[in-house]
Amino acid sequence: MKCNLCPRMCNADRFSPGGRAGFCGALGTPRVFRWGAHFGEEPPITGERGSGCIFFSRCTMKCLYCQNSPWSWKGEGEDIGIEKLASIMKSLALDDKVENWNLVSPTPYLPFIREAAHSLAKEGVRLPFVWNSSGYERTETLEEYSELCDWALFDLRYSRESTAVAASAAPGYVKAARETVKWAYAKAPSRLVVRILVLPGHADEAIENLAFLATEISNDVAVSVMSQYTPSYRALETPPFDRKTSEEEYLSVTEAAADFGFENGWIQGFESSDPAAAFLGENMMQGHGTVS
Numbered sequence: 001m002k003c004n005l006c007p008r009m010c011n012a013d014r015f016s017p018g019g020r021a022g023f024c025g026a027l028g029t030p031r032v033f034r035w036g037a038h039f040g041e042e043p044p045i046t047g048e049r050g051s052g053c054i055f056f057s058r059c060t061m062k063c064l065y066c067q068n069s070p071w072s073w074k075g076e077g078e079d080i081g082i083e084k085l086a087s088i089m090k091s092l093a094l095d096d097k098v099e100n101w102n103l104v105s106p107t108p109y110l111p112f113i114r115e116a117a118h119s120l121a122k123e124g125v126r127l128p129f130v131w132n133s134s135g136y137e138r139t140e141t142l143e144e145y146s147e148l149c150d151w152a153l154f155d156l157r158y159s160r161e162s163t164a165v166a167a168s169a170a171p172g173y174v175k176a177a178r179e180t181v182k183w184a185y186a187k188a189p190s191r192l193v194v195r196i197l198v199l200p201g202h203a204d205e206a207i208e209n210l211a212f213l214a215t216e217i218s219n220d221v222a223v224s225v226m227s228q229y230t231p232s233y234r235a236l237e238t239p240p241f242d243r244k245t246s247e248e249e250y251l252s253v254t255e256a257a258a259d260f261g262f263e264n265g266w267i268q269g270f271e272s273s274d275p276a277a278a279f280l281g282e283n284m285m286q287g288h289g290t291v292s
């Protein structure tokens with residue numbers, strides 16, 4: 001089997017012994033950086049007992065501002081095999097008693113995750129899955145592995161191809177991510193959260209993505225508007241990504257969310273200020289954090 005799991009469609013022969021990695025660098029065994037219960041995801045995903053995050057090493061995107069670069073770019077982590085992956089999932093479910101299995105950037109490892117899930121299901125261990133990714137997915141892959149997507153936690157990061165290529169080396173991102181969100185909404189509209197991270201110098205793209213959601217899907221989509229951008233890794237030498245998002249930029253996005261009529265979701269406060277509560281519906285909440 002060759003790998004065409006993500007939109008890059010490398011056709012890499014990575015699954016056979018001695019196989020060759022594709023763009024993401026993943027090979028023929030699951031590789032994980034860390035796992036554990038997290039309490040900073042959006043409220044329905046965190047629940048009362050926390051979300052069982054599993055951070056997979058490698059990523060199909062190469063975001064120059066990535067805060068997870070030690071494992072997403074450089075591949076730090078441990079090759080664990082399917083049996084260990086199953087034991088991690090089991091421990092999260094039975095020892096930590098988390099609400100769900102939160103798969104952070106799982107795409108290169110979907111076949112292994114499914115195998116681990118099947119073996120656990122035979123033992124009667126089953127939790128909802130959260131598919132937590134950049135949104136750079138193929139709908140064919142989403143369809144094939146839809147059992148791993150009880151909750152969809154997808155980004156809409158860019159609205160312009162040129163930015164997706166410059167900032168994440170991700171050709172076709174805009175089309176792919178929008179199709180991904182459409183797919184998730186059609187599957188389970190109440191179990192979709194779209195994350196809008198407001199990037200410095202690119203707040204207009206966040207607004208364009210809100211416009212896309214409102215006009216081409218629905219303004220009842222739960223959106224999670226995020227102010228937390230922090231320059232790191234290669235962004236430190238790449239303007240405008242070398243600075244924080246300004247309050248003015250962030251406000252322009254929260255105001256647009258209100259103007260488009262979004263009433264479901266969450267919005268982060270802008271540092272100590274309180275920019276959003278006045279604009280958004282009663283279901284909008286402030287102050288969630290994220291782990292990815």
Ligand code: SF4
Binds near residue numbers: 003005006008011024
């Ligand atoms: S998951 Fe990795 S190897 Fe597979 S198509 Fe995407 S980038 Fe290539």
